[in-house]
Amino acid sequence: MPKASAKQGPVSAAAGVPLHRQLFLVLHDEIDRGVIAPGDALPTEQTLCEQFGVSRITVRRALADLAEQGYIERRRGVGSFVAEHGPADQSSPGRSYLDGLRQTQFETDVDVVELGLRRPPRAIADALGTAGELLHIVRVRRQRRTGEPFIVSEAWLPPELADLLTESALRHTALYELLAAAGLVVERVRHEITAEVAGPRNAQLLDTAIGSALLRVNRLVFVDGMPHHHLSVLLSPSRSRVLLSQSGAELDAAGGLTFAHDVG
Numbered sequence: 001m002p003k004a005s006a007k008q009g010p011v012s013a014a015a016g017v018p019l020h021r022q023l024f025l026v027l028h029d030e031i032d033r034g035v036i037a038p039g040d041a042l043p044t045e046q047t048l049c050e051q052f053g054v055s056r057i058t059v060r061r062a063l064a065d066l067a068e069q070g071y072i073e074r075r076r077g078v079g080s081f082v083a084e085h086g087p088a089d090q091s092s093p094g095r096s097y098l099d100g101l102r103q104t105q106f107e108t109d110v111d112v113v114e115l116g117l118r119r120p121p122r123a124i125a126d127a128l129g130t131a132g133e134l135l136h137i138v139r140v141r142r143q144r145r146t147g148e149p150f151i152v153s154e155a156w157l158p159p160e161l162a163d164l165l166t167e168s169a170l171r172h173t174a175l176y177e178l179l180a181a182a183g184l185v186v187e188r189v190r191h192e193i194t195a196e197v198a199g200p201r202n203a204q205l206l207d208t209a210i211g212s213a214l215l216r217v218n219r220l221v222f223v224d225g226m227p228h229h230h231l232s233v234l235l236s237p238s239r240s241r242v243l244l245s246q247s248g249a250e251l252d253a254a255g256g257l258t259f260a261h262d263v264g
Contacts (some may be wrong), residue, residue, distance in 0.1 A: 013164050019054050020061035021238055026052075027062065031071050031082055042072060042080040108151070112167045113205065114138035120230075127220055128156065130226045135162050139170060140205050152205045152234040175231075184223060192218040195244055208236050217242060 043051065048059045063080055066072045072080045125131055134156045141151040153241045155175060157165065164182055165175070176178050179186075194216045202211045219231040235242075 012185065020058045020065070023048070023054060023058060023062035025238060027066060028071060031066075036082050038082050038084045040082050042082070044079060071206075104106055107163045108141040108244065109144050109147075110171050111140045111142065112137070112170050113140055113152075115165075115167055115170070117159055117162065124156050124230050127230055133159055135159050135165060135172060148239070149205060149207050150236065150239045152202060154232045154234070155229060156231075157229040184228070187222045187225065189222070190220040192220075194218070198236075202234055206236050208238070213237055215242060216238065 027036075027042070036042065042048075042063070045059045045063070046058055048054075049056055052059075054085075062135075063072065063074065067080070067263055069072050070083055073083050074080045114136055116135075118136045119125070119132070120128070120130075120134050120136070128134070135158065137153075137155040137157070139153045140149050141153065142149050153175075161179075161182070165178060169178055196207055196213050196214050196216055198206065198210055198212045200210055202213065202214065206214070208214075213236075215235040215237055217233045217235070221229050221231065
């Protein structure tokens with residue numbers, strides 16, 4: 001019978017992520033990487049309890065989450081088996097960045113947490129070349145079916161867009177659609193991916209533990225050759241990943257992907 005990789009080791013309450021979620025992620029990863037192939041049986045509940053040092057309740061919650069997402073089939077009296085499923089990376093040559101945004105919009109509901117004019121942090125002000133107030137928007141996207149939060153988005157935009165970007169509009173229409181309707185044509189976007197720990201506010205918004213690791217993707221948007229607005233999304237790596245895809249030609253031409261090292 002296939003076993004989850006011994007390299008994973010026991011899950012730990014000190015990680016800041018619920019034990020059942022950690023076990024879910026370990027098994028999810030083993031299935032995605034093909035360590036446990038479609039049709040194979042998972043280790044028994046008792047084996048998982050012993051291997052990861054967790055209770056049977058924890059194991060059952062992790063298996064229930066895997067089954068709910070279509071990764072396994074649970075057969076009463078027999079065990080759990082890996083289901084046929086597509087690859088984890090659902091992108092394709094014909095799938096654009098905007099296609100991904102549209103898919104996210106379709107699958108989620110939005111809560112507008114903050115909306116108003118305020119002075120941006122120094123880094124944002126410097127990036128946009130302004131010292132005045134900007135329109136500040138914070139939203140939380142929740143999985144429509146379960147209500148689970150998985151994206152906190154933050155935007156800093158020119159204040160003259162305040163009449164267009166109302167709470168009602170932001171709850172029902174994607175930001176990029178509202179900006180396109182206003183005649184805004186994006187010239188290019190500079191992306192930056194960083195990591196941080198969850199403070200009390202973001203931990204509450206993402207329903208995760210204070211001090212847990214988070215991913216932040218910053219996007220500086222250029223219009224008419226100038227920085228126009230700044231967008232940022234905050235993700236929990238226990239629920240989300242960042243996928244990058246480049247053609248051979250893009251790799252040969254650098255393709256915009258760069259590693260910056262902030263060391264002395």
